[in-house]
Amino acid sequence: MRLGIDLDGVICNWTKRAIQMLNARFELDLDECGESPHWDWIEENITKKQWAWLWTAGVERGMFATLELLPGAFSALQRLTRDHRVFLITNRPQASRRDTIYWVSKFLPFNFQGIVTTKEKWEIECDVYLDDKPENVQALRAHRFTSYQVLFRRQYNEYFDWNPIVNNWIGFERYVRVLERRLV
Ligand SMILES: [Mg+2]
Numbered sequence: 001m002r003l004g005i006d007l008d009g010v011i012c013n014w015t016k017r018a019i020q021m022l023n024a025r026f027e028l029d030l031d032e033c034g035e036s037p038h039w040d041w042i043e044e045n046i047t048k049k050q051w052a053w054l055w056t057a058g059v060e061r062g063m064f065a066t067l068e069l070l071p072g073a074f075s076a077l078q079r080l081t082r083d084h085r086v087f088l089i090t091n092r093p094q095a096s097r098r099d100t101i102y103w104v105s106k107f108l109p110f111n112f113q114g115i116v117t118t119k120e121k122w123e124i125e126c127d128v129y130l131d132d133k134p135e136n137v138q139a140l141r142a143h144r145f146t147s148y149q150v151l152f153r154r155q156y157n158e159y160f161d162w163n164p165i166v167n168n169w170i171g172f173e174r175y176v177r178v179l180e181r182r183l184v
Helices: 014-026 048-055 073-083 094-107 132-143 168-183
Strands: 002-003 085-090 115-116 127-133 148-152
Touching: 048 094, 073 085, 073 168, 127 132, 127 168, 132 148, 132 168, 148 168
Parallel strands: 002 085, 002 127, 085 115, 127 148
Antiparallel strands: none
């Protein structure tokens, strides 16, 4: 199968890295361990100027080159890339591409079919998608209604009612394995 998998908030912990960089640069005291309680939490707790800095100088200073992997992502992707064609599909800015490719080759040295930077994730045709953003799974369902659009449950998307949902990588791998058996 073709699997289309999001990066930030699914494979790696963008929130933590963004908060660390903001705290260091602007001497803030945002909680570096906690997860965003809702989607726009960081943006609402800093100034417009700081938010703009994060997406310009922050990107240039390697925000996307030094992210932590989320639990379970490494082993699950190691196995899934053996058995399936896996695309990493992200809405990161184009300026992040070099760091994204560097980070994936360093931390996930597996056989990916591609690393795609796009806002229209449905342009990449896949059988199963995994994403943590409600608007993304909705758009994928609208454009690719025969695929499976799986929401990765995080604290900041708890309000959103969806089916199917997985709570972690064990859940996602199990979901893929069930589909495999159904398709044989
Ligand atoms: Mg995401």
